[in-house]
Amino acid sequence: MIETLTAWSLPLLVVLPLGLALAAFFGLGSPRRQVMVGLAAIGIALAAAALSLLPQSIGTIAVGGWQPPVGILWRLDVSGALMLGMTALVAGAGSLALLHDPEIQRDRYLWSLWWLLWGGLNALLLSRDLFNLYVTLELVALAAVGLVALSRYDPQGRAALRYLLASLLASLLYLLGVALLYGQTARLDMTLLAEQLDDGGATRLAAVAISLGLLIKAAMVPLHAWLPAAHARARPPVSAMLSATVVAAALFILWRLWLGPFAALRLPLRELLTLLGSAALIWGGLQALLQTRLKLMIAWSTLSQSGYALLLLGLAGSQGWPGSGSTENMATAGALLMLLAHGLAKAALFLAAGAIATAHGHDRLAGLTGSATPLPLAWLAVALAGISLVGIPPTGGFVGKWWLLQAAIAEGRPMIGLSLLLGTLLTAAWLCRLLDLALRPVCAAPASLPRLSPRGEPSQLIARLTQLALGLALLAWLLGPAALLAAGGIRLALPWPDPLGLAFLLPALAIWPLAIGVAARWRAHFPAPDRLLRLLLAAALAHALTLLAQDLLTFYIGVALLSLLGWALVQHHGTPHARRAGAGYLTMMLLAEVAMLAGLALVATTGTDLRFTALAADGMPPLALACLAAGLAIKAGVIGVHAWLPPAHPVAPPMASAVLSGLMIKAGVLGALRLLPEAAGVADWGLPLVTVGLLAALYGALRGLPQDRPKSLLAWSSVSQMGLITALLGLVLLESPHADALSVLLLLVTVHALAKAALFLGTGMLPRTSGTNRRWVLLGMLLPALTLAGVPLTGGIWIKAGMETALDGSDLPSWPITLSGIATGLLMLRLFWLLQRQPTSDANSPALPRGLWLGWWGLGIAAALLPWGWQAAAPMTAHPGDAVLKGMLAPLTALALAGMALPAHRLHARIALHRDAWRRRSERHAHRQARQLRTLGWQLRRADAWLLPWPAFGISLGLLALAMGLASLVPG
Structure with a gap:
């Protein structure tokens, strides 16, 4: 049965497209009927070929019944079947697209070349005979050149002619190599050739010639001059076929040769080819x-x-x-x-x-x-x-x-x-x-849109x-x-809430519906509101996946998707500031993705169980842990890699800022808690993290004070609060005898999420309200601001007290917490001073349903009251009265300092002057860098333009041939 399936399915993959090419050329049947017949028959043949591979690894058929070395043997292995399937999908999609193009849907010459290209590719992927490969390469090249020449985007045929000449040169080089191999072995079948191939001078020269020919057909640097114009000027379905399959087929043959017959040569030439790939x-x-x-x-x-x-x-x-x-x-x-x-x-x-x-x-x-x-x-x-x-x-x-x-x-x-x-x-x-x-x-103007x-x-x-x-x-x-x-082998876990994930999930359940509801209600007050709403919904799903992930791969998928959606949210307004902030955000997030991908690969080389529980039990390589920690630090905005955070939050819509600062930034913290505490050798990271975190808490607050925009100030406040979270993470890694460190950390994450979401939403609501509503917004922002400042009678006092207790338990000084409280208090006072100075909206205030108003107020109330319940259930300090008295020092000091600084008008004017001068210098520096980048880009484009003329192509080919020849002389 298997032999029967192979005997009719493999020839059908080649004969049917060639028959359709003849039918199209002679006008037999409409293109629609040809496509229907072709897609159905090739689909059946591919399915039969795939079934024939299930019980064995290779399906073969001798063309004409003649066995090698006299005849030609077609082989279909798993990799060839996958390439044939991909070719069929792309060619099928291209055929359907061509049917709907009114200019060419009945062009019989185009359809003839199209079917010829498809049949040639199928024959190319089945062939294992070097001369048969030469014939199919020529068939594919001529059909591809003809399709490019028929495009109206290449009226003078320059791109097609360049493609043709480059392809002919490549074919000559390939044929020269085949002739040399046949003269040495009298064999053309790859399997027989691998058995008889000797590592001699003629064999090496043949390998160089064949490789050069295939490199030209694959448009590898510096022999790529034909590709950009040919692919860009062809019709879209033709471009899709050329890029997806024709170039890939040349690379596929190169693989088969160097992992097959040429593998015995053991030449440094492979290293040169690898270097060409990198270039x-x-x-x-x-x-x-x-x-x-x-x-x-x-x-x-x-x-x-x-x-x-x-x-x-x-x-x-x-x-x-x-x-x-x-x-x-x-x-x-x-x-x-x-x-x-x-x-x-x-x-x-x-x-x-x-x-x-x-x-x-x-x-x-x-x-x-x-x-x-x-x-x-x-x-x-x-x-x-x-x-x-x-x-x-x-x-x-x-x-x-x-x-x-x-x-x-x-x-x-x-x-x-x-x-x-x-x-x-x-x-x-x-x-x-x-x-x-x-x-x-x-x-x-709207008329410019299609x-x-x-x-x-x-x-x-x-x-x-x-x-x-x-x-x-x-x-x-x-x-x-x-x-x-x-592939199997990799052990993952179904996403499921666990106690740690729930601590991050609960504030998300309160913030995401509110942010999405506000975005849906205020559709008329933001650009592209439908896109903003879709982005928020997608980000909510990605965030849920991140919080519920129980293995490293699923977690990485979640944070990677969050990064992309976060970039779209940051640059949503499309202003120059938003685009620059988005570019900075994306650059940092991509560096984080690269670091985490490297860490994931390092982990996978030591084991296949990627569940967090297994990683904690088995341990991870130190380098993998360092890469993962670096990526998570960037995503969390830890000091030193926080450059993306202050510019990103101010330019995003307020709903996006609420979820970016309140929720999405915490994904890095969650990843660190899942990976670091149980890892070996990370206890030494504890003290540096505590030191860096406390410095960041003070630095972020001080950097926020000179800001003259509420959202910029809140962004620097996030840097400060992430510093406190970093310090608590360091205390967790120190394995302090006080178990309060983790408890306080989770409480701070929750309270900061609720409070910061309420503040960012409030800053978005305030400019759009007036009268009584404006006063209610200011009053609603007061409670979360007092909570962040740690004012007594709000829950923030217990967070500060818990941090001081954890520091004392680790024999570390707790006075930096007091300094941080003073700085945060000044920051919140500065915030309300800026809010009061914002102009009142003259336009109609956007209406919010009572449910959304109550939900927004509920965020601030929950942030203020949650620590009280936490203190009652699991006390964070044994002396609550002393903590309250000591907690009054920071806000009173902040009030005193603000009272002294407020009348200093000359100081304010000087700070504003320095701030404006710094901004002008930054803008001049940015413009200068942009000019330098444009100049560099022009030079790079001109450098590639030097490779386009045929003399330059010839010189590149000669130099590459010389390099490959020298590499072939070096013994393996």
Whole structure:
């Protein structure tokens, strides 16, 4: 039965597309009928081929019944089946897109080339004969060149001609290498060739020639001059096919050769190819970041992502090809998954770019500002596909990078690991530049937005391209969980509330509904209110996943998604200040993601059980713990890595600031509590954390005092309060005999979340109210402010008392808590002074339902009363009377200092003068840096332009051939 399935399914994958190409050329049947027949038959053939692989690792068929070395043998292993499946998905989506393009839906020449390309790719992925591979490479190249030439975006055929000449040169080099190998061994089948291949001069020269040919076809730096123009000027479905499958096929053959017959050569040439991969990854990412057109940006991204594929050659070692029956490692599986995820995501990007360009009539980035408003689904597809390319969990790109990073660590190749992480940052940079443009508020006239009739042909094409792009992007996301399930071995836990998670979950249950309710009620008072509401809902779900996570991978998925959504919330208004703050926030969060990804890979190299309970019992490598701690510190805004926090909170909408400061910033604290206290060797971190935390508490309050905006002051207050939390975490790590440290820490996290959410929401409500409502808002903000300052009769006094008790129990001085209380008291007095000076709204005040008013008041009341209940249930100090008396010192001192400073008008004027001068210097410095970056970008783009002329291409090819030749002379 298996042999029968293989005997008819494998030839059908090639014969059917070739037959459809002939039918299209002679006009036999409409394109719609051809697509229906082709998709159905190829789907059946792929399913049959997959079934044939279940009981065995390789399916084979001898073409014409002749066995090698006389005949040609087709082989289908698991990796080949996956590539065929990805090709079928992309080609199927492209076929449906072409059917809805009114300009070309009946172009028989285009359809002939399209089916020819698909059939050639299928034959290429099945072939194991070097000459048969040459024939299929030529077939694919000629069909691809013809499809580019038929595009109206390349009217003079320059991109197609450059592609053709580069492909012909590559084919000549490849054929030269095949001839040399055949002359040495009289064999062309890869399996037989591997058995008879000798490590001689002719064999090495053949390996160099074949590799050079495939590098040109894969557009690897510096032989990439043909790719950007060809991919950018082709029609969107053709660009999707070229980027996702044609380039990937060349890399796939390169893998098969160097992990198959050429593995016996053991040459340093593999190291040179790995270096080329790193160069392509970095150069392509930089050039993508600098482009001014959407499709060119995506095309350059293809060049960058292809660099990941060559990194495999430096990581696979002596391992064979996956599915060939040899021992596999994480590198081969990770690289294959990266190739599959890249194909799906890049196809989605090109189809979505086609929808956007069709709607606007162009793909210039400068003209796409605010495009996410009229085209939300198209840009959602761009975001989902781009996130997979970046490697944010749980996408296929993340799992592939995770496995590659694990292999780099296991093989002791830190430079390859650094290249992986640097490529991640560059991909994130161009994606965020793109999304920032799309999400920016539209300043132009409404007529500049795309206006299409919902029944017109362009609108139908846009809708179909968008739907197909969304489908492929979702498949790129689903590829990650599917790969983890198929691989097995990793032990995870279902998200579930535990006592520690509940301590963070309870304030979230109070704050999230209130923030979402206010956003829904005040829809008319914020830009893009629907998008803001969706972002808050998505962030609430990601936050819930983070709090309920019981294993490291699920927790990392939650905090990574929170970081992306937090960036969207910070830059939501789209003003220059908001965009700069968003860029700073995202930069820091990406550094945190890179650190946590490295830590996750290090943990996974020592064990497969990622549950927090198992990690606590088995321990973690010190370097993994340090990487995870660094990422969590950035997310928590710990002093030293807090640069993102003060600019981010003031520019975000008040509802976003409430959840950012009150809840999302605490994810880093939760991660630290889950990982650090039970880890070995972290007790030595306790005293430094206590010292740094107490200094941060004082520093944050002092930096907040000169601020002249309430939200800026509250942002620095968050830095101060996170300092206190850091100090308490240090006390927990010190293993103090007083168990109060953890209790006080959890209480402070809860009270700070409630109080800061109430204050940020209040600062957003105050400018939009007047009269009696304004006074009620000020009164509602008073209680949480007094609680943060630790004023007696509010619960804050018990938090301060508990911290002093924990410090005394660890033989550490407690007077910094008093200083921090004085500074916080001054900060809250300054806050209300600024609030009183804010202008009263003349417009109609936004109405809030009574439930939301009561909910907002309830946050402040809960923050003030909760510590009293905590003190009654689990006393934090044995002498409450003394604590109350001592607690009066800080607020009274703050009042006295404020009373002395308030009449000092000259001092206030001098501070304001210095503050304004500092701001002007900062703006001049920012403008100077922007000019320098623009100059650097222009120089980088010009540097790549030098590689475009054919003489430069020839020089690059000669230098690369010389380098590869020299590398082949060095013994392995």
